[in-house]
Amino acid sequence: MKKTIKWGILGPGKIARKFAQDLLLHPDTEIYAVASRDSERAANFAAEFNVSRKYVSYQELVQDPEVDIIYIATPHVFHYEQAQLCLNAGKNILCEKPFGMNAREVTAISELAGNKELFAMEGIWTRFIPGTEKVLEIINSGAIGEILNIKADFGFLGNENTTRRVYDISLGAGSLLDIGIYPVYLSLLLQGIPKTINAMATFAAGGADIWCGILFDFENGSKAILESTMLANTEIEAVIYGSRATLIMHHRFHHTKQITVNYHNGTQETFNIGYTGNGYYHEIQEVMHCLKNGQTESQKVPLEMSLKLAATLDKIREIIGLKYDADLQHQK
Ligand SMILES: NC(=O)c1ccc[n+]([C@@H]2O[C@H](COP(=O)([O-])OP(=O)(O)OC[C@H]3O[C@@H](n4cnc5c(N)ncnc54)[C@H](OP(=O)(O)O)[C@@H]3O)[C@@H](O)[C@H]2O)c1
Known part of the structure; x- marks a missing residue:
């Protein structure tokens, strides 16, 4: 090209x-x-x-x-x-x-x-952030051991007047699809597809989920505790508990610039890893690489991953009872 x-x-x-x-x-x-x-x-x-x-x-x-x-x-x-x-x-x-x-x-x-x-x-874009790449490198090196549990949250204090799109159910509103997608994606990336899913939610009068709590249980026994909310400015942090160390992707974890690894032996490592521009640059680099090399998919965010993500979000929505017109059209 x-x-x-x-x-x-x-x-x-x-x-x-x-x-x-x-x-x-x-x-x-x-x-x-x-x-x-x-x-x-x-x-x-x-x-x-x-x-x-x-x-x-x-x-x-x-x-x-x-x-x-x-x-x-x-x-x-x-x-x-x-x-x-x-x-x-x-x-x-x-x-x-x-x-x-x-x-x-x-x-x-x-x-x-x-x-x-x-x-x-x-x-x-989270997948291409240099901080995410570093987390994958650390985990793949075995430094934190086996992943036992992940806790990740994404919350902001919403306002129906100023952040209308995220409350308008006709536009696909709600915390899960807007921001909960990030903790769910992180868990899928690091732990794979959960064996069992539990979830509960709070809804605004218009039908949007304004809080959603999710529990994943994996075949190997590891767990994930995930949260999305429009009711509070939460830490927006991800903590990955391993058998040898705990890794923290600091605020805002989905485009983190700081990672701390607390080893069970009492030592600690901190990584400060910046990104270019607003962080979308790295995703753009990937797209440019694919287009120039005639690749129709990114190996890092393949269509298969989008399918797994959508299927997992569907299961969570089924549990909390969140339906959109797009689901109803399917049933007709
Ligand atoms: N990756 C990230 O970090 C990130 C961050 C924020 C949002 N997002 C995603 O980006 C998407 C857009 O979010 P945004 O906050 O940028 O949206 P937005 O500013 O509210 O709207 C973006 C555009 O969408 C069209 N649009 C808005 N409301 C519409 C309506 N009621 N009917 C028809 N078209 C409408 C308009 O296009 P026209 O100009 O043609 O009218 C508008 O310019 C969402 O899917 C969101 O999940 C991603």
Whole structure:
């Protein structure tokens, strides 16, 4: 593939801005096009990031032959339809988390990407953060021994007026899919698929889960205690208890810059590991690497992982009784 990869941005909202800032840091990317349903929003984004083409429909964006890859940055419920729109038009995609509302949607997106031989990846940026890479290196070296238990939380004090998307059930709202996805992903990455899942939740009047507590039990006896909440600013920390040491991924664990390992023999190691830009740079590097090498999937966040993640989130939702329109459509 050519040296400069032309990116299209679909849905220039909050996360798209932070992501675009990191796209600008990569020497071989160009933020070539942006599409918003709102012409002013498209124009503002284009001016801010020096974007050549601005469109007021997503259809026009996917039809632009110059666009190599589209970053989908809209609320969860639109990912399924928009991923298909892009793939059917022959575009590679990086789609924000969650990839789809449920395993059915994720399966359909994955199959379409496979059939079209296009690159597709869920935006699990945590996997590419240098701090996460270090944690994997430490664990794989055997330094902390066998993983016995993981505790991880992600919570913020929400406000229905200022953080409306995360309360609006019609947009796929709730703590589990928005932020609980990070602790769940970490556990899947380090422990695999749980044998047994337990969960409970508290719901807002509109139906969004505003607190969710999750317990995983694994075949080898290890456990995970996970929490997502919009009711409190929690530590946003992950603690991995091993048979030889306890490893802490400090605040905010999903893009941690600090790791502490407390060995059972009383010694301690601390690692300070920064990242580039807002942290999305490393995910962008992976996408660029894949595109330049003709890979249709990332080996670090393969479609299979997105499927496992979606299936696990589905099971948790079944236990807490959280349904979205996307699930109901399936039953019709
Ligand atoms: N990786 C991360 O760190 C991270 C962080 C935050 C969010 N996210 C993910 O990114 C996605 C977007 O989150 P965000 O907070 O950036 O969203 P947002 O700013 O509320 O919206 C982003 C774009 O989505 C479209 N949109 C918003 N509300 C809509 C509605 N009611 N109907 C139709 N389209 C709508 C709009 O596109 P138009 O401009 O075309 O109208 C908007 O510009 C979510 O899936 C979230 O999980 C990821």
